[in-house]
Amino acid sequence: MRLYSVMTPREVQNTIKAHFTPLELELIELGASGGRVVGKNILAFEDVPGFDRSIVDGYAVRAADTFGAAETLPAMLDFSGEVKMGEKAPSLAGGSCFYVPTGGMLPQGADAVVMIEDTEMMGDLVNCFRQVAPGQNLIRRGEDLTQGDVVIEKGRRLRAAELGLLASLGITEVSVYRNPLVAIYSTGDEIVPVHTANLAPGQIRDSNALALAELVRRQGGKVVQGGILRDDYAEFRQGIEDLLPNVDFLVLSGGSSVGKRDFTAKVMQELGETGLLVEGIAIQPGKPTLLAKCKGKPVLGLPGHPVSALNIFSLFGSCIMEQLQGFSGENFPATVKAKLVRNIPSRQGRTDYVRVKLKRTGEELFAVPIFGRSGLLRTLADADGVVLIPPGNEGFLAGRDVEVILWD
Amino acid sequence: MRLYSVMTPREVQNTIKAHFTPLELELIELGASGGRVVGKNILAFEDVPGFDRSIVDGYAVRAADTFGAAETLPAMLDFSGEVKMGEKAPSLAGGSCFYVPTGGMLPQGADAVVMIEDTEMMGDLVNCFRQVAPGQNLIRRGEDLTQGDVVIEKGRRLRAAELGLLASLGITEVSVYRNPLVAIYSTGDEIVPVHTANLAPGQIRDSNALALAELVRRQGGKVVQGGILRDDYAEFRQGIEDLLPNVDFLVLSGGSSVGKRDFTAKVMQELGETGLLVEGIAIQPGKPTLLAKCKGKPVLGLPGHPVSALNIFSLFGSCIMEQLQGFSGENFPATVKAKLVRNIPSRQGRTDYVRVKLKRTGEELFAVPIFGRSGLLRTLADADGVVLIPPGNEGFLAGRDVEVILWD
Numbered sequence: 001m002r003l004y005s006v007m008t009p010r011e012v013q014n015t016i017k018a019h020f021t022p023l024e025l026e027l028i029e030l031g032a033s034g035g036r037v038v039g040k041n042i043l044a045f046e047d048v049p050g051f052d053r054s055i056v057d058g059y060a061v062r063a064a065d066t067f068g069a070a071e072t073l074p075a076m077l078d079f080s081g082e083v084k085m086g087e088k089a090p091s092l093a094g095g096s097c098f099y100v101p102t103g104g105m106l107p108q109g110a111d112a113v114v115m116i117e118d119t120e121m122m123g124d125l126v127n128c129f130r131q132v133a134p135g136q137n138l139i140r141r142g143e144d145l146t147q148g149d150v151v152i153e154k155g156r157r158l159r160a161a162e163l164g165l166l167a168s169l170g171i172t173e174v175s176v177y178r179n180p181l182v183a184i185y186s187t188g189d190e191i192v193p194v195h196t197a198n199l200a201p202g203q204i205r206d207s208n209a210l211a212l213a214e215l216v217r218r219q220g221g222k223v224v225q226g227g228i229l230r231d232d233y234a235e236f237r238q239g240i241e242d243l244l245p246n247v248d249f250l251v252l253s254g255g256s257s258v259g260k261r262d263f264t265a266k267v268m269q270e271l272g273e274t275g276l277l278v279e280g281i282a283i284q285p286g287k288p289t290l291l292a293k294c295k296g297k298p299v300l301g302l303p304g305h306p307v308s309a310l311n312i313f314s315l316f317g318s319c320i321m322e323q324l325q326g327f328s329g330e331n332f333p334a335t336v337k338a339k340l341v342r343n344i345p346s347r348q349g350r351t352d353y354v355r356v357k358l359k360r361t362g363e364e365l366f367a368v369p370i371f372g373r374s375g376l377l378r379t380l381a382d383a384d385g386v387v388l389i390p391p392g393n394e395g396f397l398a399g400r401d402v403e404v405i406l407w408d
Numbered sequence: 409m410r411l412y413s414v415m416t417p418r419e420v421q422n423t424i425k426a427h428f429t430p431l432e433l434e435l436i437e438l439g440a441s442g443g444r445v446v447g448k449n450i451l452a453f454e455d456v457p458g459f460d461r462s463i464v465d466g467y468a469v470r471a472a473d474t475f476g477a478a479e480t481l482p483a484m485l486d487f488s489g490e491v492k493m494g495e496k497a498p499s500l501a502g503g504s505c506f507y508v509p510t511g512g513m514l515p516q517g518a519d520a521v522v523m524i525e526d527t528e529m530m531g532d533l534v535n536c537f538r539q540v541a542p543g544q545n546l547i548r549r550g551e552d553l554t555q556g557d558v559v560i561e562k563g564r565r566l567r568a569a570e571l572g573l574l575a576s577l578g579i580t581e582v583s584v585y586r587n588p589l590v591a592i593y594s595t596g597d598e599i600v601p602v603h604t605a606n607l608a609p610g611q612i613r614d615s616n617a618l619a620l621a622e623l624v625r626r627q628g629g630k631v632v633q634g635g636i637l638r639d640d641y642a643e644f645r646q647g648i649e650d651l652l653p654n655v656d657f658l659v660l661s662g663g664s665s666v667g668k669r670d671f672t673a674k675v676m677q678e679l680g681e682t683g684l685l686v687e688g689i690a691i692q693p694g695k696p697t698l699l700a701k702c703k704g705k706p707v708l709g710l711p712g713h714p715v716s717a718l719n720i721f722s723l724f725g726s727c728i729m730e731q732l733q734g735f736s737g738e739n740f741p742a743t744v745k746a747k748l749v750r751n752i753p754s755r756q757g758r759t760d761y762v763r764v765k766l767k768r769t770g771e772e773l774f775a776v777p778i779f780g781r782s783g784l785l786r787t788l789a790d791a792d793g794v795v796l797i798p799p800g801n802e803g804f805l806a807g808r809d810v811e812v813i814l815w816d
Contacts, residue, residue, distance in 0.1 A: 030602070030618065031618055031621065034622040034625060034626065035626075046607075048785070048786075049612065050607050050609075050611075050612075051609055051610060057667075083610075084597065084610075085596060085597040085598040085610065085639065085667075086596070086597040086598030086599070086600075086608075086610050086611050087597075087609075087610050088608065088609035088610055089609070089610065101667050102665065102667075103596075103598060103612070103665075103712065104598075104610070105609055105610040139784070143784070144784045144785060144786050145786055151786075151789075152789065159622070159789075159815060159816065160619040160620070160622040160623045160626075160718055161619065161714075161718060161785070161788035161789045161791070161815070162789045163615075163618045163619050163622050164615040164616060164618060164619030164714050164718070164785055164788065164789075165615070165785040165786060165788065165789045167602045167613060167614065167615040167617075167618045167619070168612065168613050168615035168714075168785050169613075170602060170603065170604060170605060170607075170613055172602055172603050188493060188494070188511075189492065189493040189494040189495075190493040190494030190511060190512075191494070192494075194438070194575045194578060194580055195578065195580050196578060197578060199454075199458050199578075200494075200496065201458075201459055201495075201496035201497070201513055202459060202491075202492075202493070202494050202495050202496050202497065202512070202513040203458075203494055204457065204458075204511070204576065205575060205576050205577075205578055206575065207571075207572040207573070207575040207576035208572060209575075210438065210439055210571045210572060210575045211568040211569060211571050211572030211575070212568070213439065214442040214567070214568040214571050215568045217442060218442065218443075218568075231493065257510065257511075259465075259493070259509050259510075304511065305511075306569075306572050306576075310568055310569060310572070330766075330768060332744045332766055332773070332792065332812075332814060333744070334742025334743070334744070334814055335742070335743060335744060335745075336740045336741070336742070336743060337743075337745070337811070358738075358740055360738060365740070376547070376551070376552045377456070377552060377569070377572055377573040377576050378456075378552050378553055378559075378573060380569035380572065380573065381559075381560065381567075381569045381570045381572075381573045383569070384740065403745070404740075406740060406742055407567060407568075407569070408567065
């Protein structure tokens, strides 16, 4: 058996960033761009807002006309009419005012808005009981964005807020990185298709391909299911050579399991370039993971155990996806704070990911570690997330406040 | 102007749960069920695993044959051959052993596995240097799931792990709640379509419809874009009556803004049953929100300001979606811990949601409050999430550790 050198999780992430680059750009409709990553800086080609706007219901005035106004000594202004939403406001003469609704355009000549609560209408006069400063209660033209500003930087992922921002600028198409097409193979002589009604002794159904496909899809990728490869060097090699030219990323579920690890590594090395990049990760579960660059594309060899396979894909497969998608922001892993109810032992020198279930008692949240052999799928489905125990640590004691990394 | 009574966020959530029920069930392919909510308890119709399996590479033995074995006094067992993955294991005679790989089936007669690290092969004999207890290093048939067990409860959302679990059981179709079809109207005389190239004075483009649609889609819903309604009682009423029969949930962006709030409320009341449920929420931004049940379906009237509209939809629109989707689990809001860099003032008696940007300095994460008028879309796109300031609080001081609720 070959011996492998093991990397830290951070080293693996850096290796991924060093070796893989984003896919090409494509122009798509703004409405279909949610979740995609912007491929070029997007510039504002007009001012936002395009006109001075009131941010309250009130009276547009010249601020100077209100100076000194107070509860006991209101400024009296002529009422000149009403600004309608969506219509060009008329001009304002000195000593007069226009009613303007929230969002309405400011009349030319006005430089502030008195809130309606601070006024009283008396016939054709409006009494203002509070003075306003120039610029008060309004947004200036271009205050949100000025023509030529970078609205959204290359490498940012488009969320609802970004879609709204681009729509407000009249941008209806965006240039984004193409989403990866990911091939998934399950490997193993014991694996049979999911629809197999009755299992022969020793057989298990191919559960990883479906679960991994869901992780790929959640991240925007499309999936090509390659089916099941027998534990055989020639079949592995042929399988990879068949699909790799047509996809952007290839995943071998079970490819790093004992017994086939050596020939998986051999195929990966032979299909360079660059060949093997990662031969093991100082992590539990999922240590034997293999990662290679074959003909320029990422090929990930996952352990066959469901828990290990999903843990590794969530941590590193998703990192490969982001790299192909051109995402250059930081991911802030979603966590919740909870109190640990039981001790978790850990081995020094490796990062442990311990599955936990969250339970609420009143306002307090508790994390219940799920100890189970990594083959047990039920322990995965029971888990709300994982607690990370860093390598320099012998474990966490019950009662400790921990951050639970949520599973999506 | 009518006066409205204001509810707390919790009261609004309870109102939603009390008034709306899940949509009907549909049977779909397992592979397409990610993110959907299970409509019936799913039972295991076989044992998982279906056979006793080794969880290590090693030798399947009768545990009793190894009792007393130690480094200095190995138990010597006859080597009977190898168990192949995916094949039925032969029977084991006393005093002998079979090699079995991880995941391989245990031979009949064996009740434990000695790890390969604790053995040495000598010709036809295997020396075991460590004793094992019955059950050691194996998973028993049915240990993960026993026939008849509830695998996944009604009301749970299907993630990758659940898909894997169901696939391992040979379940290829699942009964899930139908996903909601959501109609979105933008309202306002000042609103023009996104593709409008040149804005006339006073006009703004319809940015909310696209942003809200993205939030609906992220949660699995489908969107019907209703277009733009003028600020007119009859047009509002006709618009709602046109689309409501064909959708499960109707959203009026801008429907609760000043000036149209009264007739939005009137239409909602007239189109009962049940009519108006919520007339305002003690929350900032988004206080004037209206919620009604019209002809049995939820109708949500949002403020027109983009920040308010997205905040309210994220908090309460998503709650309505979950109710229609039949989700009965708890949502643990995804947060990250960060140190506040500036004071945030707040008003007692209402819940403030303050947008923040996250910045990393070394290992530490800082939350930078984004103070901006709620009309400014850029402040939304800049934000990584929000800090919640509870009603009984006058604000947070700089330096405090806060939980930032991440925006998806």
